Amino acid sequence: MRRRYMDAIALVQHFGKPDIFLTMTCNPCWPEIQEHLQPMEEVQNRPDLVSRVFRAKVEELKTNIQKTNIFGKIAAFMYTIEFQKRGLPHAHFLIILMDGYKLLTPQSYDKIVCAELPDPHIDHHLHKLVTKHMIHGPCGYLNPSNSCMQKEGKCKFKYPKQLTEQTTKGKNLYPLYKRPKIITPIKVRGHNIDNSWIVPYNPFLLKKFGCHINVEICSDIKVIKYIYKYICKGHDKIAFFVHNNDTNVEIDEIKEY
Ligand SMILES: [Zn+2]
Known part of the structure; x- marks a missing residue:
């Protein structure tokens, strides 16, 4: 766990302060899950199905962040996927934008994050x-x-x-x-x-993924400590990756859930 914290710190030292913190939680009502359940079968008894579908959604989200650049061009990002004993899997992302795409004003925050009922x-x-x-x-x-x-x-x-x-x-x-x-x-x-x-959200991502997906602007470097607390809560399994556009470095990984 200590090493992951150090990875996060190293990333920040190299690429600068994170700009966006995002949390996505699995939705057990996603059609991809519901249509693969046997009659009378309950979601909580199919962790294999839940984690497979969630993993695919996380990949799709990564594409949106990294390739489609929905938040702007990315310098680097890291994420963890957590499978708790009770409760649904969720993923936390820390995103660092490239210079020129940094979110510097409240107007730029409003383009990404919304915290009101439409x-x-x-x-x-x-x-x-x-x-x-x-x-x-x-x-x-x-x-x-x-x-x-x-x-x-x-x-x-x-x-x-x-x-x-x-x-x-x-x-x-x-x-x-x-x-x-x-x-x-x-x-x-x-x-x-x-x-x-x-809970602050991004309208495009909420519509696209149809699940709890919290998007926040990080205005303070302290967010790293906050993430560290998440990482150290003692979850069953965790995957932690560090990416950037050039090298796609993976510092630590658990490929099979
Ligand atoms: Zn409360």
Whole structure:
């Protein structure tokens, strides 16, 4: 584990601070999973199928990041895939953009990350996807027993987030994304939800993958320590790669799940 942290640090020393942090979680309702289940068979009993499909989705996402350059040209990126004992596999990506593509202003953040409910009259499909995959909890005063709640009665992911009319750089790990007040909150899992509960997403990727896919701008180098915490949580299996456009270096890999 120590070595992976060092790999991440070496990458940053060589290519600079990461610009984007992305987390994708497997969706057990993906048709590629559902159509291969036997009648009465349950997803949790087919980890082989789940990991195969998830792996394919991660490959597709890598293509979007590295070849299609959806965020701009990439200097390097690294990712981990985690298979927890309970819960669904998920992947974390750290992406470093090339000079000239760096995200330097709140306007450039807004082009990549969105943290508000879309207008259902303008984009009904996206609205449905956000309410299905990108609502945190809720926790806190709406639901004090949610799993993210810590002893002090605070959400470990710091939800609900501050409502704000525009994106600003913020003081912590991530910027403050635009989360305007909405007139009529929507009902999700029995609670009234406004923009303070939206997990930041990229509309294109959310539509393409139809799963929980959190995209954040890294405004601070501390993100590396944050990733390190993820890596060291003690998961069953982990794959960790470091890539760049020229050499496609793989520092560490577990090819077979
Ligand atoms: Zn929470």
